[in-house]
Amino acid sequence: MSENQTKIGVVSCSGEDCLGGTISRLATRKMLEKIYPEETVTICLPLYLAGGEEERSFANDYPTISVDGCSKYCAKRATEKYSGKVSAEINVADIIGKETAEQGPLSGRDITSEHLQMVEQVVEQIQVKFDEVLNKPNSKKKNDGDGGCCCGGNCGC
Amino acid sequence: MGKVFGLIAREATLQTIKKSPDTAETLCLAYIVTGDDDAKNLIEGQKCITIDGCPAMCAAKNAELAGGIVEEKVRVVDAFRRHRGANAGTATELTDEGWQITDEIVEEVITKIKELSKEEE
Numbered sequence: 001m002s003e004n005q006t007k008i009g010v011v012s013c014s015g016e017d018c019l020g021g022t023i024s025r026l027a028t029r030k031m032l033e034k035i036y037p038e039e040t041v042t043i044c045l046p047l048y049l050a051g052g053e054e055e056r057s058f059a060n061d062y063p064t065i066s067v068d069g070c071s072k073y074c075a076k077r078a079t080e081k082y083s084g085k086v087s088a089e090i091n092v093a094d095i096i097g098k099e100t101a102e103q104g105p106l107s108g109r110d111i112t113s114e115h116l117q118m119v120e121q122v123v124e125q126i127q128v129k130f131d132e133v134l135n136k137p138n139s140k141k142k143n144d145g146d147g148g149c150c151c152g153g154n155c156g157c
Numbered sequence: 158m159g160k161v162f163g164l165i166a167r168e169a170t171l172q173t174i175k176k177s178p179d180t181a182e183t184l185c186l187a188y189i190v191t192g193d194d195d196a197k198n199l200i201e202g203q204k205c206i207t208i209d210g211c212p213a214m215c216a217a218k219n220a221e222l223a224g225g226i227v228e229e230k231v232r233v234v235d236a237f238r239r240h241r242g243a244n245a246g247t248a249t250e251l252t253d254e255g256w257q258i259t260d261e262i263v264e265e266v267i268t269k270i271k272e273l274s275k276e277e278e
């Protein structure tokens with residue numbers, strides 16, 4: 001990472017429909033908490049509609065990576081419909097396999113080491129995209145806040 | 158994505174569906190947000206119970222925008238009034254207290270589902 005950081009938005013699908021969604025959510029959380037906590041921001045996808053102008057400007061304010069659990073690409077499509085073009089996209093199904101990704105959603109009570117391994121695989125791919133986006137010229141916005149949320153704090157509003 | 162309240166809302170939804178497979182189903186919130194006709198068709202005119210983690214009430218607002226009939230808006234923050242000072246965990250993982258609050262919400266939602274099912278009979 002360079003000293004002059006640019007924050008990158010990672011937008012996960014909400015993941016209530018399939019295993020891939022749960023994995024995408026957990027991978028995004030890991031980016032926020034462990035991998036690049038100072039450089040990652042996120043937004044709750046439904047805030048594009050339920051929130052205000054500030055939420056809708058998310059993808060204009062930050063280079064954004066969408067992380068989708070299935071081929072519906074809800075995170076990518078909703079981001080591009082309401083906010084702005086994503087800089088990179090990830091479909092968890094491409095990483096863990098379509099059949100696996102389309103299994104039923106997973107509760108935190110049922111997570112196994114196998115699932116955590118899938119999360120790691122997805123995190124690795126997000127990291128690759130993250131580094132690619134960071135190295136691209138004209139990244140959209142530098143932000144001095146040090147939290148994980150789009151507002152620069154750590155509230156996840 | 159950012160707070161434990163959202164994770165509790167999510168887990169409560171998944172547990173509710175698991176416990177009421179014949180009377181309730183869920184729809185991925187992200188899919189509703191896309192505004193796809195297919196997503197709208199699944200929710201339009203249907204009775205819904207929304208479970209929201211924070212005061213932004215994203216689930217309720219998006220369900221209503223898609224044409225769902227929201228009969229009950231459950232707010233996770235309200236459940237915390239019975240658990241002042243509770244350490245429920247993080248947006249990634251729940252503690253035992255977090256799971257306890259989740260289970261209480263599930264019971265509340267299942268009761269409401271039963272009421273709505275009775276009304277329909």
